[in-house]
Amino acid sequence: MIRIVSAALLWLGLSAGPVVAQIACALYEHDNYRGHSLIIGAGQRFSNVGAGWNDKASSVRVGPGCTLTLYQHSNFSGDQRTVTGDTASLGNLWNDQTSSASCQCTRGVDRFCRFYADVNFNGANRGVAENTSLRYVGDAWNDKISSVKVPQGCSLRVYQHRDFGGDSRVFAAGDYAAVGALWNDQASSLQCSCR
Known part of the structure; x- marks a missing residue:
């Protein structure tokens, strides 16, 4: 049932705390998980997060058993930061620096x-x-x-x-x-x- 509701909410473009945990990883526009979000499913690799998200991530959520790797430049290049849990602020160095990202999970998490x-x-x-x-x-x-x-x-x-x-x-x-x-x-x- 959770999976059906999660899929339905994502299809509608809505996100909520429990949905983010269910779907592995998410980038947020502002600190404390505020603003728009970009969902990254388990096993997904974004070689370019797109013009709408380039250098805009300020906080992230990472589901249980998952690892989110942020890269400073497109195509997984430049400095990188690995995150294994929810992070309400990426800090001064990583605020608005992400251009590519990947989400890898070892536990069963929905992929999209x-x-x-x-x-x-x-x-x-x-x-x-x-x-x-x-x-x-x-x-x-x-x-x-x-x-x-x-x-x-x-x-x-x-x-x-x-x-x-x-x-x-x-x-x-x-x-x-x-x-x-x-x-x-x-x-x-x-x-x-x-x-």
Whole structure:
């Protein structure tokens, strides 16, 4: 039941304390977990947190059994900081310094396939919990997906039409800054499958 509620809240773009713990790692815009949040699922690696999040993280939450690694620059370069628990303030040195991040977990924590409205992981984004199928992505997302992130051990299959109809494409684990010219703004249903 918690997993269903967590997935539903994330789909709506809402976040709350218990949901963050359930989904592994999260960056927050301000100290004390305030402001907007960027959820990072177990096994997800963001080689670039996107223009909307570059150098903006001030606090983080890290679920039990998980490790969040923050990097100063894109592509996991520059100085790095490892965080293994909730941190209400990243401190003067790390405040507003994160450009890439990864979340690794040793315990069973939900993983999420994440898709974005624009290329390079920009614009609005939503996560779909592992082993979840959406027969229709909804009016707000229909034919609007331009980039995707798929956690380790997972794959994301997107379909051209509702109810898994039309052509389909599988994205293996990894970050895809662009889904490709043929698939840009084409997906209407999808499946996030993890082993």
